[in-house]
Amino acid sequence: MKKRLEVLLLPLLVVFLFVSVWHIAVKVSGSEIFPTPVEAIAGIAELFRYGVLFKYIVASLFRVSIGFLLALIIGIPAGLLIGWFSRAFYAFNPIIQVLRPISPIAWIPVAILWFGLSDLAPIFLIFLSSLFPILTATMAAVQNIQLVYLRAASNFGVRGLALFKKIILPATMPQIITGVRLALGVAWLVVVAAEMIAVNSGLGYLIIDARNAGKRYDLVVAGMILIGAIGLCLDLLIRRLQRLDEVRWGFQSMMQ
């Protein structure tokens, strides 16, 4: 009981301190431009009144969903195949390892060149940025499958497509979910950056537009708070996957 109270109160205390320091710092510095916490919250309310709040959130979430979904559809099967067949691994791993460390931000000019100033550019960037974490996590997961599971499966005559369905996919699912969680985090980072440049809607656009059109830093910070809150919600959503019965075994040591 005491522990639960601590778990609840300690973070609240830290948030309160953070907000207080922020408020005092703005007041002491006498900044005309940087908002106090209250002004930032008022900024969110203002966005709501203008009717752009939900429009921008939906625009950003839409781009992330499409790009991320494409990365899932391609990344997981490709990762399973490349991880399983050593020839595929020899063939594709080097190029994956070269492309992987290129920041998605570096792809922005390329994306604009290919897709213009449309939704396709940020979707492409999100696809790229979430593909590599999913792909590499899936590949590594397949290569780390415990030999006993494969032997037990072959002992019972399971092979081919059934082996993928009944053994390889479920055995790798916990590690894949970890990769997916990482990928979604990156995707959410990237959508904001992409929207600052390639489109004229979404939370990233909101931030850069608020700054350019009159130094409305209260709206900039309001946008940042929204990005943080939505990012947290997305992560909490994905974390629920880890509690499914079929994958819980893979997270046991982490939860203890």
Add this chain to the structure above:
Amino acid sequence: MTTASIKIHLRDLGMTFDGKGNGTSIRVFERITLEAREGEFVCIVGPSGCGKTTLLNIIAGFVKATEGDVLIDGSPVHGPDRRRVFIFQECGIFPWLTVEQNIGFGIMDRSRREQKEHIDHYITMVGLTGFGNAYPSELSGGMRQRVEIARALVSNPDVLYMDEPFGALDYFTRLRMRAELISIWEREKKTILFVTHDVEEAVQLADRVVVMSRRPATIRTVIDVRLPRPRDLDSLHYIEVRNKIFEAMGLDHSGLGVHEKSPAPL
């Protein structure tokens, strides 16, 4: 003993592991020739690193021997087969499936009703009634090992290969599992090859105990355990057999065999 036919025949098996690029190779064992009769319970004991597990993996068809062959019912083994099920030291049940799904894994091709009957039967046999919907992570080590035994038995194999299946269990669970295994074996009459480093375990379980030497291992001796079951661990004959195995293994310990110079009885 009985005149049962030969089930498993190892013919001059030898195994060398290639060194990883540095040219050194490891000679694991050589000249392993052994026969196991149908329904026989054979234990293989030996010092750690003598290749007992490798030998069992070869017999099961997971690994290829560098020399010799394994004949089962007279025909050579080319790979694993569902008529002969392996029970793993590290516990090979699938953590993403429930107890019931694990036990039914080997009979998924049968009708739903038949599956359910078999699963229920073996869940009861291994004493896991009420745990059908539990996941392996919710079970104790002993219970998990029972799930694996049930999964092996449900597809009605002729042979069980067991690789130190009780090694990770605590002392009392281990004793109980041995007793349960014997009662299952007496009912189902499988041929069992059982690898262990525990001499006591071997004497408690086996019809015959195969003693292997150190690497490169050979079969040092094969000892018949002609003791009625359930075995009285305090009987003179039991201790005699056990000491014979210790002696056979003791020769490996640079002549320091503990039982070599035991004092003469008064």
